[in-house]
Amino acid sequence: MPQARRTESAEADLQEIAFQIAVRDQRPATADRAIDELIERCERLAQNSEHSAQGTSAPELGDNVRLLAHRRWVIVFRYAAHGVDILRFADGSQDYMSGKLA
Numbered sequence: 001m002p003q004a005r006r007t008e009s010a011e012a013d014l015q016e017i018a019f020q021i022a023v024r025d026q027r028p029a030t031a032d033r034a035i036d037e038l039i040e041r042c043e044r045l046a047q048n049s050e051h052s053a054q055g056t057s058a059p060e061l062g063d064n065v066r067l068l069a070h071r072r073w074v075i076v077f078r079y080a081a082h083g084v085d086i087l088r089f090a091d092g093s094q095d096y097m098s099g100k101l102a
Helices: 008-024 028-047
Strands: 003-006 065-070 073-080 083-091
Touching (some): 008 028, 008 083, 028 065, 028 073
Antiparallel strands (some): 065 073, 073 083
16 A cells, blocks of 8 residues: 655654644644645545656656646655655745755
């Protein structure tokens, strides 16, 4: 069964997203839903990895790196034998293309 494996950086990104929404925006239920949605989107990406190539190629971020938008975030990932490696989660309003994230 294909898997979506998250890097330590991706895990830290999820924690930061949750903090921003739950604490700074004072919307903990929204934070839970947002994180659940991002994780679910990554799982679906892994499940479809054998059948389609989703996302946009972003070689300027690293070898075989791809980008996939989900709501206001960008999922930075790479296809792998086990499914996908989730490298980072970036806020779509940030300049995430300025350097290597992978």
